[in-house]
Amino acid sequence: MKCLHNSRSLTDSRWFTTRCPHKAACARLVSATKTKAGRDVLLIADDVAKSYDGDKQLFTSLTFSVVAGEKLAVCGQNGSGKSSLLKIIAGLDQMDSGVMNRNKGAAVGYLPQDPQLPEEATVLQAVLQSDSAVARAVQAYERALSTADGAITKELEAAIDKMNTYNAWEIDAEAKRILEAVGIPSHLLGTTVAKLSGGQRKRVALAGTLLGKPDLLVLDEPTNHMDVDMIDWMEKELKKEAMAVVLVTHDRYFMENICDRILELDNGRCFMHDFGGPGAYQLFKEAREFRRKAQANAAADARTLFKREAEWIVKQPKARQAKSQARVNAFVELTEKTRDVPKEDLKADFGGAGMIRQGNKVVRMKGVSYTPPGFNEPLIKDFAYDFTPGERLGIVGRNGAGKTTLLNLISGETRQTSGVREVGETTVFGYFTQYPPEVRNDMRVINYIREIADDRKASSAGFEQVDTPEVLLEKLGFPRARQHQYVSSLSGGERRRLHLASVLVERPNLLILDEPTNDLDLQTVEVVEEVVKAYKGVLLVVSHDRAFMDAVAPRLLVLKGDGLVRMFQGSYSEYLSLVAEEREEEEAMRQLELEEQREKAAAAAAQFEEERKAAAAFGTSTSATGNKSGISGGGGSGGRSATAVAEAPASAVKRKISYYEGLEYTKICKEMDRLNAEKEKLDAKVMALAQAGDDFDALEKASIEMGRVADQLDALSDRWMELAELAGDL
CATH class of the missing domain: 3.40.50.300 (P-loop containing nucleotide triphosphate hydrolases)
Structure with missing residues (x-):
């Protein structure tokens, strides 16, 4: 990470404490980096400010850092700028002032409150059209492939390099795996987005975000429209140490189960709370209440002093000019302090708003x-x-x-x-x-x-x-x-x-x-x-x-x-506890069935080994008995399993051709067939012209054209060999 204003490294602390003209701001960054020693710093914000339409101040003087594995919750009232801050972190919005340094090597994923998905696209297409780097690489490859007409163009070569960089050839399989993980079954992959429920849409959008394997995941109300199973899954996934998370959520349980720090936005100001886990929201409320009481008391004291100073301002006593002006300046600052009162808490009340009288039949x-x-x-x-x-x-x-x-x-x-x-x-x-x-x-x-x-x-x-x-x-x-x-x-x-x-x-x-x-x-x-x-x-x-x-x-x-x-x-918690107990019982039954299957397989394998040894002792093979599986009685399936294990090759399984590589392979095959046919025609034409010997210009043109076709075939052959091997045609 570099100095905010030049190329000096943050590790050069001597520079910041002696010669850096912006040492106060950079010192905060040095401190933020040192507190998370051993982990990569993904993002550092310094003195960031943002307003709405240049009028309403959302927040100002915001300074914080995010390191690998950290989980940060952003809290504040509606309209305080939470979503705006997340967009700035994700690089989708501009701040009014300040600096936002991002680790260039870190991938950032962003899930908005209400993701916009293409209504007519299928579930799988919607994920593959997401804004992650790997999805963009696939989209660029598809565009280059559609315009190449079977040739290896510079655009296609660059797209293939990108695909190799992100290992994107298996992206369709990876997308299906993530969709299954977030609870979208395989039979819905071909369903259009327009037919999905709100929760299913949010799952598809989350899958698109996770497809890019982000180092920093920015989530705006991720639990909206999600059922409890999906929320439980997210809690487990987001707790993984490697992934950093910055989120806004209204779900108190979800926030406490994931986050280890809370960034509060309150009336244009920012406050960091270095706690998380169970009970964190109650601690947050207590800290906010304590701060607001202190703020209200300070404003009350300022108002008391303001009355006395206001009388002095009105009287304008004779005094030395310097002393008089200093007191006037202090009075101006005091005026600002009297206005610095905490924002009143929302006190919504529709319980007493009245309702139409209800009869017995509803x-x-x-x-x-x-x-x-x-x-x-x-x-x-x-x-x-x-x-x-x-x-x-x-x-x-x-x-x-x-x-x-x-x-x-x-x-x-x-x-x-x-x-x-x-x-x-x-x-x-x-x-x-x-x-x-x-x-x-x-x-x-x-x-x-x-x-x-x-x-x-x-x-x-x-x-x-x-x-x-x-x-x-x-x-x-x-x-x-x-x-x-x-x-x-x-x-x-x-x-x-x-x-x-x-x-x-x-x-x-x-x-x-x-x-x-x-x-x-x-x-x-x-x-x-x-x-x-x-x-x-x-x-x-x-x-x-x-x-x-x-x-x-x-x-x-x-x-x-x-x-x-x-x-x-x-209650809901009682129902969830019952569901959890039922799942534990089902899992216990499943494990019991698996154990029984393993015992049967082990017994069958032992029987197979005994028969093999007996056959060897008599100088015969098990196949001579006429029992192909080598097992008598009810252990046939176990014997086949044991034989299969014994005969399994030790070589690594080769990667299969992906969906997109298959499309490219088909196009290249068609183009090579066309070029070979053209080459044969040119061969015949060159031979005929050479034998006639009366049109050397035509012979020269045909020879040049034949050379051009041969070059195209050579250019395609390397890629064809690579894809043909993956397809199993070689």
Whole structure:
């Protein structure tokens, strides 16, 4: 790593402490490097600042480092600049000032909050079209191959070199392996992205990020839309020591299980907390509260002193000019300190916002089934349930099991294929969906909520608002000044809160929350958790956030992927514990079966060896007995296994030709066939012209052309030999 302002190495500490004109900044980098001795420094940020549209200051004076294997969580309220910081780290956004030094030899992978995948591409194509270095090498190779027309062009040679550098010939097999690891089964590889669920899309995007084998993995809300199995898998993978991780997440358990440090963004400032693991979030809250109290006390002391100094400024006493000016300067600094007060915590409250009176009949589902278009089997099968007033249910299941589909059937967003849905006359649905509805960017926040409230009044006789749109927005963390901002200025989390306001302004008595914690900051998640607990209506929740589900849903509807909906009388953690026990029992049974198979194979091998020795003692071979396998009785399969092991060649298995190499091999074969045919024609033409001896110009041209074709064949032959050997044709 180099000095921020010249080519001096960071290891030259004498330079920084004596002659470096920027020694304060560089000393911080030396310190950051020394604290992580023995590990490669992947990234160093120094005095980084960023604002939104040059107006709202997101953060300033940010200095930190990331080394190999480190796990860093970025925390802060919605709109504090968390996603902007991740984009800067990934090299996808520019900072306003400061320096961001990255290790040039380190690969960086980035997973955004809402990955954009090509809708018409298949799952495998979407992964291979990702932005990793290895995927870009394959894409460049495909472009060069499509324009080469069978020839070995400079572009194709460069592309082949890149493919060799990244060992990308087996990328299709590697992509399939990663997709299987993230829970995308092989039968979905040919499915288009448009047909995937939200969780499946996120898995595909994660697979594309992991394909590049990043040294530094930057993740923005990686648990969004993921089921608990996938979250468990990510926790295990991200804990691996070699990979560095910088992430933003609202999942408290996930953060504590992975991260060893926390970078806090608070009101434009940055604070590093050097702790992680279980209980880290509680320690973080305590440290933040202690700092904010100290900040508030300092501001209060400054205000007391400000009053006395303000009186002096008004009186302007006669004094020496230097002393008077110094006191005026101090007064200006004191004025800034009085304004340095901590930002108030969000105090959202929709539990008391009121709801329409609920009758005894809420929603009744009788034998409801649903088969999506193009599916042969129903996704939801024979669902029957009578929802009662005040009931609170969580809905759980793996990605693609039909959780959102079940919510849509209950709410009426999706019409059932068969069965009956009955809705009570007083039931008013409020549906907080995974993906917020489109809102015009040129619309002001308050005007959007007012329009929804006015529409509700116009469509429902006797509808009365308990809270005005302004008050409701304030309860959801939008101060009056912020309510007049355009929607385009809102962060992802702020858009989610606006969506929540649009649902609550209609005063629903049946509230459906589909992944309500997605994109919210940790503090807002806690507040929403408390107010959902205070909600008096019927509550249906789908969430991967284990802490949130434990707090708000005492019972569960479980989908296991077979179309049936089962009731579980207990919390989410209790259900996960039961699932873990079942898996342990299944694994124990599997290991027992494997052990039995190994014992049978060992017994068969022992029997085979005894018969071989007996046959040798009589001077005969086992084949002379007429028993081809060398085993009598029920051990035939074991004998074949033992023979196969004995006869297995010791040589290493050769690499097989990959999909893309196969395409290239086919093109080269066709081009060589064409060139050989052309060469034969030219041979015949040259012979004829030579025998005639009356057109030396034509003979010279034909000879030159034949030489050109021969050169092309020579150029292709080396690559053909290499690919033919991989294909097994040699």
